[in-house]
Every structure is written in C-alpha cells, then in structure tokens.
Amino acid sequence: MKEVKVGLIGFGTVGQGVVKLLRQNQKDIEARLGGRIALAGVADKDWRRPRQVALDKKFRRADGYQLIADPEVKIIIELVGNFPGVKEMIIDALRAGKMVVTANKALLAKYGDEIFAVAKKSGADIYFGASVAGGIPILRVLREGLAANRIQAIYGIVNGTCNYILTRMQEADLEYAEALKEAQARGYAEANPEADVEGIDASHKLAILLRLGFGMSVPIEKIFRKGISRLSHLDLQAASELGYRIKLLAVARESEGRLEARVHPTLIPESSMLANVRGVYNAVYVRGNFVGPTLFYGQGAGMEATASAVMSDVMELARNILQGRRAGRLRPEGYAALNPHGLRLEPMDDLVGPYYLRAWVKDQPGVLAKIAGILGKHMISINSVIQREVRDGKSVPIIIITHQALEANIQKAVREINRLKVVLNPVQLIRIATELE
Numbered sequence: 003m004k005e006v007k008v009g010l011i012g013f014g015t016v017g018q019g020v021v022k023l024l025r026q027n028q029k030d031i032e033a034r035l036g037g038r039i040a041l042a043g044v045a046d047k048d049w050r051r052p053r054q055v056a057l058d059k060k061f062r063r064a065d066g067y068q069l070i071a072d073p074e075v076k077i078i079i080e081l082v083g084n085f086p087g088v089k090e091m092i093i094d095a096l097r098a099g100k101m102v103v104t105a106n107k108a109l110l111a112k113y114g115d116e117i118f119a120v121a122k123k124s125g126a127d128i129y130f131g132a133s134v135a136g137g138i139p140i141l142r143v144l145r146e147g148l149a150a151n152r153i154q155a156i157y158g159i160v161n162g163t164c165n166y167i168l169t170r171m172q173e174a175d176l177e178y179a180e181a182l183k184e185a186q187a188r189g190y191a192e193a194n195p196e197a198d199v200e201g202i203d204a205s206h207k208l209a210i211l212l213r214l215g216f217g218m219s220v221p222i223e224k225i226f227r228k229g230i231s232r233l234s235h236l237d238l239q240a241a242s243e244l245g246y247r248i249k250l251l252a253v254a255r256e257s258e259g260r261l262e263a264r265v266h267p268t269l270i271p272e273s274s275m276l277a278n279v280r281g282v283y284n285a286v287y288v289r290g291n292f293v294g295p296t297l298f299y300g301q302g303a304g305m306e307a308t309a310s311a312v313m314s315d316v317m318e319l320a321r322n323i324l325q326g327r328r329a330g331r332l333r334p335e336g337y338a339a340l341n342p343h344g345l346r347l348e349p350m351d352d353l354v355g356p357y358y359l360r361a362w363v364k365d366q367p368g369v370l371a372k373i374a375g376i377l378g379k380h381m382i383s384i385n386s387v388i389q390r391e392v393r394d395g396k397s398v399p400i401i402i403i404t405h406q407a408l409e410a411n412i413q414k415a416v417r418e419i420n421r422l423k424v425v426l427n428p429v430q431l432i433r434i435a436t437e438l439e
C-alpha cells in the first residue's frame with residue numbers, strides 16, 4: 003500500500019489526539035484514502051512529562067527541524083502554539099516543499115498574509131481547519147460547501163471558555179468571577195484567562211473567517227473587540243427577562259460594500275438556535291446569498307474534536323499527494339481572491355442596531371428622566387425599561403433597551419450619562435443581534 007509520511011511537531015493536548023486518532027481509525031482512513039498515513043516522528047521539547055497517549059521512543063524527536071529536514075516526510079503537522087520560532091518553523095517547512103497542517107489561529111491571524119505568500123511561492127499548501135471552532139469543519143464549509151455563494155453574514159460562538167462561563171452565569175446564577183473559577187477548575191479556562199475572556203482568541207478566529215468567508219485580510223487590531231469580564235449576573239438575568247441570552251459573538255456582516263468585523267457580548271433572542279448553544283460548545287451561523295441561513299454546531303476544542311479537524315486536513319493533503327497532484331488544488335484561503343468585491347471595513351461608529359444599557363444609579367426621583375433626556379438628545383429612542391427594586395437602600399439598576407440607534411450616538415450618550423453624579427458605575431452597553439431570530 004502506498005503511504006504518505008507525516009511529521010508531528012508538538013505532543014501536547016491536540017498532538018496526542020492526532021496520534022490517538024491515527025491509531026484508532028487507521029483502517030477507516032486507509033480504506034478512504036487508498037493509502038496509509040504513516041507517522042515518521044513526533045517532536046516535542048519535553049519528553050519527561052507524563053502523557054495520556056503512549057508513544058514509542060523510536061518516534062520521539064527533540065527538535066521539529068529533524069522532521070522538516072527528513073526528505074521522506076511530506077506533511078508537517080504543527081501543534082505547538084503561538085510561541086517564538088514557530089512561525090519560522092512553518093515557513094521553513096513550506097520552503098522545504100512540505101505541506102503543512104496547523105491549528106495555530108493566533109499565528110495565522112497575525113501573519114496569515116506572510117505565511118500564505120510563502121506557501122504560494124513554494125508551491126506547498128497550508129491547511130488550518132482546526133484553527134476555528136475546533137471539531138466543526140466550518141472552514142471546509144466556507145471553502146468548499148458554500149463555495150458558490152456570496153457570504154453575507156457570519157455569527158460565531160467560537161470560544162468555548164466564554165460560552166461555558168456565560169452559560170453558568172445564566173443557569174447557575176453565578177457572578178462572573180465564580181463562573182471563571184469553576185471553568186478553571188474544570189480545565190476549560192487557563193490560569194491566565196485573558197486571551198479567552200477578553201475576546202482575543204475569538205478575534206483571531208474571526209480574522210480567519212473573514213479571510214475565507216469574504217476574501218478579506220483584516221489586521222486583528224482593526225477588529226473591534228470587547229470581552230465578557232465586565233458582565234454581571236444581573237445582565238444575564240435582565241436579558242433573560244427581556245427574552246434574550248448573552249453570548250460572546252464573532253460577527254462579520256456585509257452590507258452595501260461595507261464589512262462589519264467585531265467581537266463582543268451580544269444579546270440574542272432566546273428563540274434563536276445560537277442562543278441555545280450551551281457550555282463549551284461552539285456554533286457558527288453563516289448566511290450565503292443562495293443557500294440562506296445555515297448553522298454548524300459541535301465541540302470547539304479538546305483533544306479528540308480538534309484532532310478530527312487536523313486529520314481531515316492531513317487526509318486532504320495526503321489524497322493530493324497519493325494522486326500525484328501538485329499543491330493548490332484547493333487554495334488554502336478558499337476560492338476568493340483577496341477581497342474580490344472591494345469591501346471596506348465599516349467603522350464601528352457607523353454600526354446601527356438596538357442596544358442594551360444598564361446603569362447603577364442613586365435611588366432618587368428624576369434619574370430615569372435625566373438618562374432618557376440624554377438619550378433623546380442623541381436621537382436614541384427607548385424601547386423598554388426595567389427598573390429594579392432597591393437592594394441596599396441607596397442604589398438601583400436601570401436597564402434600557404433602545405430602538406435602532408447609531409453606535410457613535412450611543413457612545414456619546416453613554417459618555418454623557420457616565421458623567422452624571424447620580425450614576426455610580428460606568429454604564430454597561432451590550433449590542434443586540436436582531437437578525438438571529
């Protein structure tokens with residue numbers, strides 16, 4: 003039987019999953035490919051650390067370059083993460099004519115242009131299906147399944163840590179800090195959770211979705227980003243009373259030649275399927291101009307689910323190699339040439355939509371009128387108001403849902419409201435997605 007040799011760099015969570023999958027599903031993979039995927043070796047920095055998946059000593063390497071230099075190895079799987087030297091290692095592998103599979107969203111979001119250019123010049127492919135939404139083959143969907151569509155909108159729950167925290171805040175009546183602690187205890191959040199809870203990871207994934215969905219290369223600094231760490235249980239409770247759930251969404255939406263690219267907590271109507279994605283699960287809603295709305299759901303992380311996506315890419319590349327085809331049969335960035343529609347990024351100030359505002363105010367008469375006056379001055383009309391009972395005898399929350407308003411006006415109004423002496427904490431502002439009903 004013909005075989006394709008692969009070299010794996012990084013024997014951590016996902017790397018071990020890949021070896022486990024290769025072993026467990028070997029027969030199915032061979033039957034589907036008509037060839038064998040043979041592991042040439044696995045490189046990792048530290049072989050003393052105990053692992054869940056056993057690996058014979060003969061496969062162990064101390065340095066990824068031993069695999070890159072091996073002429074027998076045709077595919078390099080990089081599962082190290084965004085560390086110094088990894089970008090160079092991927093580039094060197096591509097320059098050596100190796101096909102590359104990676105799950106490294108941070109690296110692709112930052113250096114995608116450079117890495118894809120090297121791949122093209124070297125005549126090698128780089129696939130990265132596991133970099134967005136783990137086990138959900140959403141990148142393959144954009145690249146192949148929806149290739150005939152013009153993509154109009156993508157809404158993604160693409161960070162399982164945030165979704166777990168928000169689910170627990172909602173369902174177990176926890177405050178943010180309690181839910182984060184629980185997520186950390188269960189291994190769903192890092193000791194330093196910043197990349198997840200501040201939306202950084204989701205913005206990396208959005209950058210990749212923008213590339214495949216819209217042919218746009220958007221620097222991550224240009225993606226509007228707000229995390230979940232300032233949300234309070236009160237917000238989730240109030241949202242629920244109003245018929246919404248709060249989710250951290252990565253949003254890309256095209257309208258009249260302009261593209262919105264933003265990551266932030268969002269109120270979603272509770273009737274929407276995305277609103278019911280619970281725990282660490284991910285889901286991505288994609289609307290194409292012919293297919294209409296579609297939704298993809300599954301595990302966004304974890305050893306096995308992520309290995310599933312990595313191996314799908316490895317099989318695709320191995321299939322090409324076994325059939326003697328060159329790289330580029332299916333462009334890694336999809337069919338879209340860079341920005342085929344000349345889209346421009348929409349400034350956040352131009353966003354239009356309804357908003358949720360929550361203010362902690364002194365319990366005095368006339369406060370609501372003051373806030374309503376400021377909103378009116380900035381052309382913002384109120385849809386509904388919830389005024390809670392006094393908790394400590396001094397302060398009270400006021401929750402307002404607005405009608406459609408311009409983000410620039412909302413920001414001006416919020417700044418003005420924050421300056422009122424009767425307002426005790428900065429106003430909480432959450433955008434509302436109405437399209438997802």
Ligand SMILES: NC(=O)c1ccc[n+]([C@@H]2O[C@H](COP(=O)([O-])OP(=O)(O)OC[C@H]3O[C@@H](n4cnc5c(N)ncnc54)[C@H](OP(=O)(O)O)[C@@H]3O)[C@@H](O)[C@H]2O)c1
Nearest residue numbers: 012013014015016046047048081082083105106303304308
């Ligand atoms: N975990 C998931 O569920 C998931 C989901 C989607 C995508 N991803 C992506 O998949 C990649 C791997 O994630 P992971 O969770 O498997 O990470 P991980 O558990 O930290 O594994 C990375 C492994 O690479 C090793 N390593 C570090 N530097 C190396 C080097 N220069 N050469 C060889 N090995 C090196 C690490 O060793 P030390 O521990 O000794 O440093 C560790 O064993 C990341 O890009 C991540 O973003 C992960």
